[in-house]
Amino acid sequence: MSTRLRITLAQLGWLNAALYLLARVLRRVSGGRWALHRYLFVAQYISDQPLTPLRGADINIMSPGAGEALPEDYPRPARVVQGRYTQGARTLTAWRQGRLAGFIWLIQNGYQEDEVRAHYRLASPRAGWDFDVWVRPEERLGWVFRRLWEAARQHLRQRGIHWSCSRISAFNAASLRAHAQIGMVRLGHALFLRCGSWQWMLGSVRPYLHVSRSDACYPRLIFDTSTLQEPPCPNFRK
Template sequence: MTTGLRYTLAQLGWLNTAWYVLARLLARLSGGRWTLLRYIFVAQYISDMPLTPMRGADIHIRERRSGDGLPSGYPRPPHVVRDRYAQGAQTLEAWRNGELAGFLWLIADAYQEDEVRVRYRLASSRAGWDFDVWVRPEQRLGWVFRRLWEAARQRLRRRGVHWTCSRISAFNAASLRAHARIGVVRLGHAVFLRCGAWQWMIASLHPYFHLSRNPASFPQLVFDIPSQEPPCPSSNKSARY
């Protein structure tokens, strides 16, 4: 076993490593035309207790409206941002010394995925989605995400949201570790294989299998949250960074 493979096993575990190796093999054999992705869906309880202590007084949090335009060098394509706003998503940004330091996106009820053709829907109004969390690399050991998440926590609680759901890549070792530390409830998983215009999905949720031949065809995955609050609720999502 090579050193690289041993490292991947240690980071991802056997199952995710097997999918990861298959994804790399398919991409290589197809010249990059085939893409395999595995997602894990999780939910975390949102506490009504604020994060303390809160530092980073020079970090300013603000919401970017759909008509505001994007700052120079924004790390997402404009058409992706437009599609998110069209779905009703909101974004909070952290600014430090006049520079965009990070952002996260929030949406209620349903969310059309950016990377693959699938729609996620939540069965309860007590749940919402947070997605596409980005922090500038040089800011990831600081207070940027903590300030972002505290602003998001307050907003979600005001809307009566008690659980936030996320989609994480099974091939992202850092994200897997971070979510394991903060304590989450797993809601399911899915594998997507994109082959040109075609897409196959195998999931642990209904409809379990789906074949899409064009952008107008996509499955819908419905997620439900736990009926009870956890015994020791925490809002320590800042452990991601």
Template sequence: MRRTFAQLGLLNTALYLVARLLERASGGRWTLLRYVFVAQYVSDAPLLPMRGADIEIRMPGADAALPAGYPRPPQVVRARYAQGAQTLCAWRNGGLAGFLWLIAEAYDEDEVRVRYRLASSRLGWDFDVWVRPEERLGWVFRRLWEAARQHLRRRGVRWTCSRISAFNAASLRAHAQIGTVRLGHAVFLRCGAWQWMIASLWPYVHLSRSATSFPELTFNPPTQEPPCHNFKKSAKS
């Protein structure tokens, strides 16, 4: 308990404990989640040093077959492509070593019912960064993010936004180290088909009673100066 409090802080620890209690008491039918929304500046400068010459970066299309053991369900992947998302995949020694997803304009979240809307073409959205566990101390992650940086700069994107779980201490720590700008936060409570949201962004409070009802959170470019760092230090699995 002391370690959780030290890593997450008072509010996040309290919500994490409530989430665990709700999940157990409801047999998994109730879920409480808290997200923090951040933006990272997309620099002109490449990530240095850059090694891992044996790592190949590909951007497969929606019709490409999923590799064996791909860690996301096929229906989730299809839904992402249907939204217009693209994925960068890292391959090493003939096997999938990692991937990340990018999307422009808007993204419908996988875990809860919410749409993230980007108010400017200078914004992009990155999500679901995954690196195979045995590759997480190597160069796969850096190669993926350098490819993403180049792709986003070609599209004129200057900030890439993402959401992180407030209950994920490693992710919170990594984002704090790289100088990201916070854009807001939201709490979601799912109870069967019902979902409540309380957020720091408009519409602030929302009740959804079916899959066709969801809030839309709009993100604008940060007004702060770009952070001096431009490298995400840990994969979000």
């Protein structure tokens, strides 16, 4: 067994590692027309207390509007960003030494996924949705993620949000570790297979199974945080 494969198995586990390798094979043999995604749906409690002592004083947090220009090296297409603003989402960006170091996107009520065809809805008005947390690779061992999440915590709490839901790629070990740091409750999971215009979904959340052939047809997944138990104290690991 190669060193890279052993690392992948250790980080993702057997099931996710096998699906990750299958996803790579499908993408390669199809020239990018086929894609396989496995998502975990989780919720994090939004405390009214800071989760960690703030460091990284040279990291500046901004909240740009829809009309503001993106940095030239922004890692998402402009059409995707505009679509998020159209849905009512907003973003928090972290800057260090005049360079974009990371960002997080936030939205209330629901979110139209832009990686697969799916719509996520939140049953409780005290729940929000965070998505697409990105940190520049060379900053991932520093304080950028913690500063971003602290800014997001303040933003959400000011709006009466007690739980923030998100979907995590089961193939992204760094994202799994980051969410584990701030504590997470699993809400379900889903597997999406896209082959050209066709899409199949198999998940643990209603409707459980869904097939579609056009952008106008997509599953609606509803998440309810109203029965979740609030933890006694923040559990951000230092």
